[in-house]
Amino acid sequence: MVLSNTYHLALRPGAAIVEKMGGLHGFMNWDGPILTDSGGFQVFSLAQISKINDEKVTFKSHIDGSLLDLSPESAMRIQEQLGADCIMCLDQCPPHDWPMEKMTAAVDRTTRWAARCRESHRRTDQALFGIVQGGTHRELRERSAEGLLPLDFPGYAVGGLSVGEEPSAMYETLDYTVPLLPRDRPRYLMGVGRPVDLLEAVLRGIDLFDCVMPTRNGRNATVFTSQGMVKLRNAKHREDPGPLDPECDCPVCTQYSRAYLRHLFIAEEMLGPILASWHNLSYYQRLLRDLRTAISAGRGAEFRQAQLARWNQSV
Amino acid sequence: MVLSNTYHLALRPGAAIVEKMGGLHGFMNWDGPILTDSGGFQVFSLAQISKINDEKVTFKSHIDGSLLDLSPESAMRIQEQLGADCIMCLDQCPPHDWPMEKMTAAVDRTTRWAARCRESHRRTDQALFGIVQGGTHRELRERSAEGLLPLDFPGYAVGGLSVGEEPSAMYETLDYTVPLLPRDRPRYLMGVGRPVDLLEAVLRGIDLFDCVMPTRNGRNATVFTSQGMVKLRNAKHREDPGPLDPECDCPVCTQYSRAYLRHLFIAEEMLGPILASWHNLSYYQRLLRDLRTAISAGRGAEFRQAQLARWNQSV
Numbered sequence: 001m002v003l004s005n006t007y008h009l010a011l012r013p014g015a016a017i018v019e020k021m022g023g024l025h026g027f028m029n030w031d032g033p034i035l036t037d038s039g040g041f042q043v044f045s046l047a048q049i050s051k052i053n054d055e056k057v058t059f060k061s062h063i064d065g066s067l068l069d070l071s072p073e074s075a076m077r078i079q080e081q082l083g084a085d086c087i088m089c090l091d092q093c094p095p096h097d098w099p100m101e102k103m104t105a106a107v108d109r110t111t112r113w114a115a116r117c118r119e120s121h122r123r124t125d126q127a128l129f130g131i132v133q134g135g136t137h138r139e140l141r142e143r144s145a146e147g148l149l150p151l152d153f154p155g156y157a158v159g160g161l162s163v164g165e166e167p168s169a170m171y172e173t174l175d176y177t178v179p180l181l182p183r184d185r186p187r188y189l190m191g192v193g194r195p196v197d198l199l200e201a202v203l204r205g206i207d208l209f210d211c212v213m214p215t216r217n218g219r220n221a222t223v224f225t226s227q228g229m230v231k232l233r234n235a236k237h238r239e240d241p242g243p244l245d246p247e248c249d250c251p252v253c254t255q256y257s258r259a260y261l262r263h264l265f266i267a268e269e270m271l272g273p274i275l276a277s278w279h280n281l282s283y284y285q286r287l288l289r290d291l292r293t294a295i296s297a298g299r300g301a302e303f304r305q306a307q308l309a310r311w312n313q314s315v
Numbered sequence: 316m317v318l319s320n321t322y323h324l325a326l327r328p329g330a331a332i333v334e335k336m337g338g339l340h341g342f343m344n345w346d347g348p349i350l351t352d353s354g355g356f357q358v359f360s361l362a363q364i365s366k367i368n369d370e371k372v373t374f375k376s377h378i379d380g381s382l383l384d385l386s387p388e389s390a391m392r393i394q395e396q397l398g399a400d401c402i403m404c405l406d407q408c409p410p411h412d413w414p415m416e417k418m419t420a421a422v423d424r425t426t427r428w429a430a431r432c433r434e435s436h437r438r439t440d441q442a443l444f445g446i447v448q449g450g451t452h453r454e455l456r457e458r459s460a461e462g463l464l465p466l467d468f469p470g471y472a473v474g475g476l477s478v479g480e481e482p483s484a485m486y487e488t489l490d491y492t493v494p495l496l497p498r499d500r501p502r503y504l505m506g507v508g509r510p511v512d513l514l515e516a517v518l519r520g521i522d523l524f525d526c527v528m529p530t531r532n533g534r535n536a537t538v539f540t541s542q543g544m545v546k547l548r549n550a551k552h553r554e555d556p557g558p559l560d561p562e563c564d565c566p567v568c569t570q571y572s573r574a575y576l577r578h579l580f581i582a583e584e585m586l587g588p589i590l591a592s593w594h595n596l597s598y599y600q601r602l603l604r605d606l607r608t609a610i611s612a613g614r615g616a617e618f619r620q621a622q623l624a625r626w627n628q629s630v
């Protein structure tokens with residue numbers, strides 16, 4: 001599934017143009033599944049907020065400084081124009097260390113916004129997901145889930161994690177949050193994460209993830225391998241005829257040497273970032289494929305132990 | 316055929332490393348034909364020359380300032396390490412406006428260097444091409460060809476054109492230079508050119524070209540179409556659902572709109588340069604394919620007239 005970014009697309013080229021070009025599927029000529037986020041995360045992290053209240057957020061575009069609004073209704077309208085298969089409610093995603101009072105207010109606002117999203121969403125060919133907030137507070141996660149479940153979303157996301165808290169706090173939060181969500185609907189952990197995070201989260205019942213890590217690391221010449229992370233710019237790869245990962249069967253590992261891939265990065269050829277990202281995505285895909293196989297065979301816990309032991313050795 | 320650059324590869328990653336990785340075919344995992352230039356053109360245009368005599372050129376690397384040599388013998392040795400299918404003699408490619416005396420000296424040096432290249436080239440699985448120099452002077456082109464033909468190269472290049480002279484001077488030079496070269500060997504016009512130049516040169520007997528134009532223009536959002544050049548960043552393409560070129564059947568034109576391609580460039584996505592280069596290469600390939608068909612049918616001159624009329628209309 002491709003995740004396309006509502007905030008960036010709304011600013012450039014604009015949702016109306018994407019709609020006119022047949023939505024994201026037509027625009028990108030991609031007939032596989034697409035998910036769009038609500039735009040809220042970037043509004044809160046990239047843009048300069050000039051006003052926020054229950055009605056809407058008013059913010060400055062980070063591109064040209066123009067003043068724009070985002071409300072639950074406009075988040076739905078923009079995502080309908082973009083036309084992804086899965087779309088997200090507008091939520092308020094607070095930093096992990098906000099005081100309890102403000103965290104509670106963010107949860108309640110997220111619930112009210114979710115109801116307005118549900119109400120204003122019109123397209124029946126899109127699955128609208130609700131987002132549970134509440135940081136690392138069990139009572140707030142319960143409060144959030146209680147508010148959202150009556151809205152009967154076809155899928156639920158866990159938001160507000162991987163925002164600076166310790167991994168152990170994230171796993172603990174998942175321990176009590178995932179069971180609050182319907183088993184028969186996809187459960188999506190937003191913005192996560194490292195391979196170990198995916199492993200820990202899947203075993204706690206998470207079905208869906210998104211993360212920049214495989215592609216951002218790939219663009220920066222850092223690759224995941226069965227022997228640990230490899231930094232391709234390192235001089236020790238200069239004459240290495242071996243593949244990125246001898247255990248990987250991806251098109252990059254079966255066709256190109258570390259020496260060639262390193263050369264592409266040093267010479268600033270765009271093929272370097274492309275191939276490294278391709279391999280990293282293959283690494284993630286294979287990890288999850290192997291994990292699914294292990295779970296189906298009732299060996300999920302063993303797979304976790306063996307995988308953690310490998311990662312600890314390779315660090 | 317892929318042209319790989321001897322100067323750049325010799326500096327980075329170094330010819331010995333490429334050789335160790337199985338030559339360029341193994342290094343790039345490309346089993347199609349490859350040609351390397353001699354490195355001379357970049358030494359004379361990019362590097363700072365510190366000394367040149369009949370023996371060799373001594374120059375400073377533009378990357379780290381280190382002092383390096385290039386001689387006919389080392390040009391052969393490096394190109395043997397790189398392992399391309401077609402390789403080029405080291406030549407001296409002067410500016411088009413050099414005085415006759417210096418031009419003559421460059422021709423004679425190019426002939427002496429060609430003999431040394433022929434003598435020191437060992438690999439029998441590579442075709443070594445000689446390069447005719449002499450600027451836009453008929454007597455010098457004749458002098459150059461006379462010096463090279465006894466060396467019995469399997470292919471001949473015309474160098475020293477497209478270096479600042481008028482297109483009409485280039486075509487005129489080809490009028491008398493191409494007939495000096497054997498009809499049964501490939502004749503290669505180096506560093507050329509615009510679509511119109513390819514058309515004019517093929518009709519004068521040229522078989523092979525190299526040029527950065529399709530990919531460099533593509534990277535800079537400028538594309539060749541049957542309606543003329545299109546600058547994709549132009550705002551008028553912002554909502555254009557049409558293809559780059561309605562007459563083109565390449566994978567870019569059949570799959571993506573101008574609006575999408577423009578968006579990729581504006582958003583600085585590397586897919587923009589990739590797709591625009593792909594289309595431009597398709598444009599060049601189609602032009603030459605159509606020209607070959609026309610020539611085979613005895614309609615080369617008509618094809619030229621019709622094509623020139625189209626280009627004049629679209630300017």
